[in-house]
Amino acid sequence: MTEIIDGNAVASQIRDDLTDAIETLADAGARPGLATVLMGDDPASQTYVNMKQRDCEEVGIESIHVDVDGDAPPEELYETIADLNDDPEVHGYIVQAPVPDHVDYREVIRRVDPAKDVDGFHPENVGRVVAGDARFRPCTPHGVQKLLESAGVGTEGKDVTIVGRSDIVGKPLANLLIQKADDGNATVTVCHSRTENLAEKTRSADIVVAAAGVPELIDGSMIGEGSVVIDVGVNRVDADTEKGYELVGDVEFESANEQASAITPVPGGVGPMTRAMLLYNTVKAASMQADVDVKLP
Ligand code: NAD
Known part of the structure; x- marks a missing residue:
């Protein structure tokens, strides 16, 4: 049975832990x-x-x-x-x-x-992430790391293929996952719009992170059996709903679900984690500015 990684539950736990x-x-x-x-x-x-x-x-x-x-x-x-x-x-x-x-x-x-800079976008903070001395991890990549941890998916020695090289998701996530750290130590491939043979790169990965902003770009044929799939994409597509649209990820859930050992849904996967990690960074910022030690989740 494929594990559906519940971002709402993990985010809720992080929020509870931050309350103290x-x-x-x-x-x-x-x-x-x-x-x-x-x-x-x-x-x-x-x-x-x-x-x-x-x-x-x-x-x-x-x-x-x-x-x-x-x-x-x-x-x-x-x-x-x-x-x-x-x-x-x-x-x-x-x-x-x-x-x-x-x-x-x-x-x-x-x-x-x-x-x-609780988004972690200032060049100084980007540089600190690259140098392995992060002050604020950008919220979405940090949320992806926390989701993997919550599902018991280690990254050490794993092949991770990230689809997308944006400054807010793909690049910082790659930088975090290659760090010599318990939640890093991965071998990372970063794909983008000019990548050739995308399916080969996703199929051979232990963990696929889709952050391209293209509805259902990654289907089951592009996922290796037993791999872990994290879908960052949130795309509005026309649909026969009250609002006239629905939200879909960058992964075609049904077919990818058949291949994966664990997968995040859209909505209810990475989205709530991004929001929780912004609160985390705000608490961290306050703790540093007030010089008061607190336990962060
Ligand atoms: P972006 O448009 O800045 O970057 C997209 C990246 O995907 C680019 O690097 C591009 O080269 C690559 N790409 C585009 N088409 C591709 C293709 N066919 N094959 C391979 N690579 C391709 O987007 P972004 O801001 O990083 O966001 C990506 C997606 O994640 C969007 O759907 C966005 O809504 C979503 N997002 C979700 C959260 C969240 O909290 N859940 C946060 C940020 C972004």
Whole structure:
């Protein structure tokens, strides 16, 4: 029987475990605070930001939200960033992507105080991940590592094929998994849109992580028998539902499920983990800034 890795359950456990740390910090006068910044009014971004705010409330993290007009000059966003960098009650914050076209997202990220960069996207934090000295692991790759751990899937010596080389999923996950560490020590192949013979690379892997943003790109014929499949993809496809669409992963679940020993569903796999790991990074940021030791899950 294929194990269905339940991201909701693992994320819920992580949130429970974080609650103690949050109370310890609050008792020490440093209740963790997370700010979200949204420039413009993209409905999907609005939904993501609302979810992050709700997640904070549930575990006792203070949440602050700042809206910046989508037509404002970049300097207005930079001012917000400078204010958040200076605000002692904000231990971490995220600038929701995408930003409007007239704003350079890389410049935005460079202006975030690396100590408050709970997305882990600032070049200093990226460099620290590469160097094996992570301050904040980016939330989605960290969530993938936690899911593997929860399913008892070790990565040491394993062949891992990652499909996707983005700065937020593929690249940081590859960097984390090759580290000389208990949750690393893997042999990693990173595939992308120019990769030839993709199926060969996925079929020979012990663990496949799909993060391409292409609905059902990976089917059962591309999965080796007994391998572990982590589906990061979240894609909207037209469907005869109330909303007119449904969410599907980058993996064709039914056929991959027949081959795999363990697999994550979409939704209910990686998505809730990404959200939980943002809370984790916020607690870690508060702990470092307040110089109060807490036990992290
Ligand atoms: P992206 O568009 O930035 O990157 C996609 C990557 O996939 C690129 O490196 C590209 O080269 C590669 N790719 C595209 N088509 C390919 C193909 N046919 N064969 C091989 N490689 C191909 O995307 P992203 O931001 O990394 O997101 C990827 C997917 O993961 C999306 O569906 C996104 O919605 C989802 N996502 C989910 C979470 C979550 O929490 N569950 C978080 C981040 C992203």
